[in-house]
Amino acid sequence: MTDHATEQPAPAELVLEQISKTYGQNRAIGDISATIPAGKVSVIVGPSGAGKTTLLRIITGLEEATSGRVLFDGEVVNGVPEGLAMVFQDYSRSLFPWMRVEDNVAFPLRRRASKAERTRRVAEALQAVGLDGKGRLYPWQMSGGMQQRVAIARALACQPRLLVMDEPYASVDAQTRAELEDLLLSIQAQLDITVLVVTHDIDESVYLADRIIVLSKPPSTVTEVIDVGLARPRDQITTKEEAEFVHARAHVLRLLRGTATPDDASDVRVA
């Protein structure tokens, strides 16, 4: 993995500046400003319908904001930024069932890297997600968790500077979910990439995040930005026993329910 780490480009910083989005009469996003720091894991949580998916589409350049702008390493995003890769929620629809696993992972690299380079990167990416030797299989011959690993490998093969994940573990069981959370954290630590995860799972947001961005109901605004100081590497059992984890979790939940004001978070920030 060492050579992989050395050629990995520097992580990107993402800045959202007063983003708003209106569909006709419907204001989906009110005003969102936030910084996704380079080389860290940031998590966006919000109640359902909070425009999380819309925000992701704006960040990935698939949709234009009504006002405001997105800066990818200081440059205004206009179309899908170079160096951004994405893991989608529904692996069964994001992977191509007519391609073998290795072809799925290599697909974004076609016309961008030589055959030898592609083969090497696919092997490295599959190894990074613990699927070495599975390249010849088809996605539908694998479990849901393994398929989502393929989707992560496909994103990693692009050597992204920013990895965006949209509810990545919403369609797998709890056990697999925990494994994939740990996989993401170990990959992020090894490769030093900026990771942005959107989730509605509060435990997951606290466990993964260096920074949590809590959104309000639509028209969404940032309710609060919480920096999580939990030590790394994190552990599914011991980290979740720590007082800060328990406090942060309760605080995010109160924010989402609207029964807490940002000021109550003082204990979280101190810890």
Place this chain on the structure above:
Amino acid sequence: MTSMTHDESTAMPRARLPHRVGPLLKTGAIRLIVPMLLVFLWWLGSRSETNGLFIAPPLEVAQRVISDFLSSDPRHFFLGDVARGDLVPSLWRATLGFWLAVVVGVGLGIALGLQPVLAALFQPLVHLGRSLPTPALIGVFFLLFGTGDWPKVLLIAFGIVWPILFNTIDGVQSIGTARAHVASVFKISSWDVLTRIVLPGAAPKIFAGVRVALSLSLILMIISELQRSKNGLGNLLVSNQRNFDYPGFWSVLVALALIGIVLNVLLVQIERRVLAWHRGVTLQHD
């Protein structure tokens, strides 16, 4: 392809079968029982005093098939006179019409499937074309394209393009927006989107259309040769009937049945290879 060993016969429930049927099922011999029964009924019919005049006995028909359609001459590729004079021209026209329909149907289907505006514009025309009974247009095709091979080829193509066209549009639209998102986020080139996402994604539906088109093409092949034709199996069918050559008439029918079976087996084999992934996905969801 390692996991593709699944076979339909093993998927059938085998519990509580009387044990004598077991070996019949395993070897597939059970499928031969009904055809054999039909041949037997055919033979009975040919023995009848009145119907026997029109129904040639199976053995005589089989001999005619062999003598008309096969030869021992390697210079003619072992094809008999009738095969060279009628079967080959018929199949040539059907093949040409078939491929013309596949190219036009899939090409147009992809364009209409990807562009909702185009689809809306051409929908009335497509529905009109589909609902016209093609055999009724045979006169029009002769008027427009003369009397050679072209009116027949184009009639076949026109008659069978609709199931391919409809299924391709449907198949393209079934691929979904999620895959389109993947393509744009990963900046897949339009050519790769077309050849590696749209075409394979629509392939299961396209094949369903092609299967219908294939059997339709044989029907239209015969119909197009029933009039103003110098050769072809359809023409032979009519002339044998007029000349009271009933063994010859029946031998053409048998040849047509055999062609139908061979073409279908070919298509199934191709489909198995091309759509192996689709069978896998379907089995997984069962």
